[in-house]
Amino acid sequence: MKPVNNIVIVGGGTAGWLTAGVIAARHRGRQPHGFSVTLIESPNVPIIGVGEGTWPTLRTTLRTIGVSETDFFRQCDAAFKQGARFNRWTTGAVDDGYYHPLMLPHGFARLNLVPHWLLDASGSFCDAVTPQGRLCDEGLAPKTIATPEYEGPANYAYHLDAGKFSSFLQAHCCDTLGVRHVLADVTDVRMADNGDVAAVDTAQAGMIEGDLFIDCTGFKALLIDGAMKVPFRSLTDTLFCDTALAVQVPHDDPTDPVACHTISTAQTAGWIWDIGLPTRRGVGHVFSSSHISADEAERELRAYIGPKADGLTVRRIPIRSGHRETFWKNNVVAVGLAAGFLEPLEASAIVLIELSAKMIAEQMPACREVMDVVARRYNETSHYRWGRIVDFLKLHYSLTRRTDSDFWRDNQRPETIPDRLRDLMELWRYQSPWLHDEFDRAEEVFPAASYQYVLYGMGHRTAALPGAHDAEAELARRAWRDNKAQTARMMSALPRHRDLLNKIAEHGMQPI
Template sequence: MEGKRSILIVGGGTAGWLTAAYLAKFLDVANRPDLSITLVESTDIGIVGVGEGAFPTIRTTLQFLDIDERDFIRATGATFKQGIRFDDWVRTPAPGEHDHFFHPFEAPLYTPDASMVSLWLAEDEATRPPFAEAVTIQHRVAEERRGPKRAEEDGFAAPLNYAYHFDARALARLLADRARQLGVAHVEDRLLGARLNESGGIECLDFERLGTMTADLFIDCTGLAAELIGNAIREPLVSVRRYLFTDRALACRVPRGDPDAPLPSYTIAAAHEAGWIWDIGLRDMRGIGLVYSSDHVGEERARDVLGGYIGQPELAADARLIAFDPGYRRRQWVGNCVAVGMAAGFLEPLESTGIVLIEAAAAMIAELLPPSGPVDASADRFNALMTARFDNIVNFLKLHYCLSERAEPFWRDNVDPASIPDALREMLDRWRSRPPSRFDFTLDVETFAYFNYQYILYGMGFRTDPPGGGMPDTRRAASAFARIRHFGDQAVDDLPSHRELIRQINES
């Protein structure tokens, strides 16, 4: 490398600080006099911090950054997340009648002599257990509010797959501390604007106190404002609202009641007339938010629904309104500017894909950034991979809506074939004859595996033709499901309650 190469990240939060820490660790910035990373953030821009969920990949990222799991849990008020419980997504609830299904992180139990999915499909629909309950022990563990591991087990290791719930503001502070330790320079200042060069790239940035700053690579982590990729470079946002209708969220913090009450180790996603409500249990509070479509319900009605769910209308009245256009930029790396996080795109909070996309982008930038020569040499490859990843996430999120039997207009509009992406419609047609397979997906551009699709499909009541012909092997199926129930019973006996696990970690 000739001379010194510099990276300037604009914006903090999870996107900015995770990207900064990841690049600094991967590129060994602390020991590289030829490379610098600077992060500039404005204190005027806050982080929602009402509780956020992640995907299991966050464990690998934290481990890569050498962040101790116990330190992370204590610093962010974190709890464990073993999946998502979907309440009332299938049918409109009648008074006193509700249903739910579970999307665990654990894959269906593998057996060398039979497919658990095939055995379940062959069983009588009227008598077989729910899909997640039948094929994995995590359903039972989560329902019993057990943790996925014991307190004495090594960090990031456990018998069951898991992620976390955490305070987003606290996570940003933790990542900032780690990034600075890894050699990232930190400046607080307000961006005034960007100046472009003749080729349409960024020439320099103007700040209130710093004045003019230049860099070889500018990373836009300014959130929905998209100050660099959107306002300066004018790369358009491609809306996907024809598929995903929600475009508003009301978010609030709810004080925790009884500190000894059982603590769920899953996100609750409760459907309502025009969207859904997230309910995340942290150590010291609950993060609750209502996601809705402004085409189907007004803000006043949305606040009423949120207040009814919480039981405290005054908290709903003060909930922060977040407006967004679900979509993404097909070119997230343009010249010497690359967008990460909400600046690159945002779909909706369902299934916690926001941080997964940050992790994917940071890892790709680290590996694709050339040590010399044009900084955008791999931009086309980055854009192709991120576009495919966004498109596939759109398909997965839409799957949660388009199979519903709920009667309200929002849900009926979601079932309209015209609102379903072509790729998803083609997959649904295939899956009427066989269950989703690993061969349906290309791993490098996927966030969700084939079994994630199975949990949603069969949780929503999708029907796949039973495999083979003749009479189902009921004895074999009964034996397999009994074995899983037995393993589940053992796990419930062996694992601590989630509440006790969090208490032990915080007191150690």
């Protein structure tokens, strides 16, 4: 038996350091017995550094690896995220907008409120079932300074400075979790007779051997592509956006309000993200170069920002929409951009890193003899997750009623919609998304509630069957009342987002 003890991660950034932290924390008790995590990072390759939106899963991840939430906020220029607002996605009108909040609909575990809401459908679905859209409208935080770290009455994720986040994770991994950090450029990959990677040669640190190699080298995909020759599966026939323009916009005043949600505003041939941090906003335009030129896209971006865009430098980032045909081959696993990338419409990049790292850590093969079994399970789960994210992203486009440009018209063509999503959309003409639609798998990344928020936020109407849900009518009425009461309580009790961020910086949160 050849035990798997030496884990070598090639590449840093968020993917590398988050993966290192999750694995090292999970197997910390094995370190005195020979288990090690080594991260090799080139001193000459900058990180992409624009993944600034996260999911609530990051709270659990940071807590699990032993990070103080107060330190995280202070060192990563972090802010709270309570969901996303999508503007001009349905009709393109100025007042066209809806929320995808992070809180589940009231009573979601026992009752599907959609059929009852459809009988009336007055007001937005989001406001009818959760307080979170109202909290975002009013710029309120999801918790108070007295709430312990990682807890809160409203579900939340984070906005963060990706560059600072990588440095923060690096310090925690090396100082607390025992990760070995090697600053070196990989010059060659040595292969074993069985097709595994045996070692990597580096210019500054010589040869580094390993039992399991994790490729976090970004789009370069040094190991999964360069050594393992795993093909890339393009998804540009479904998701057209292939370029991003990113810019950092400073606040006019340090007391400016900070939005507690991501703002996504549809454009002629793509959309603009707007993420609020304590010291600045991260703004970017994701677009299809087949439908608009980069110069035109930049003009739209600068027009969105307004006069303060003058003098700001815009970075251009290519998007290769798709993923590897195999994520784990032999003793190499691809994580992060090396595994693939999809446009950041629903902030799926970091959560895919989290889920990948968690599964690798939890199912770490004891020896090489069982690694291929673990790899097959990992690949099956990963393919499912990536497929469901593609479905969910495409849903935003396929529901649009915009016909003002080729981009929006092309997105509605049936042949660009994945088969599974097309079947579900046909189903949802007559019954609303619910757990029976395969949203109860452990590998599910978006629950049925997420589909409900997007569908009914964008004006979809499911045929309501008269009398079909009469037995639940009183439960639904009680849920409406409870949601209104909860909304009122939270609106009166929660602080302004900026105020809470200032208090965290000055006083810190209550420790766990």
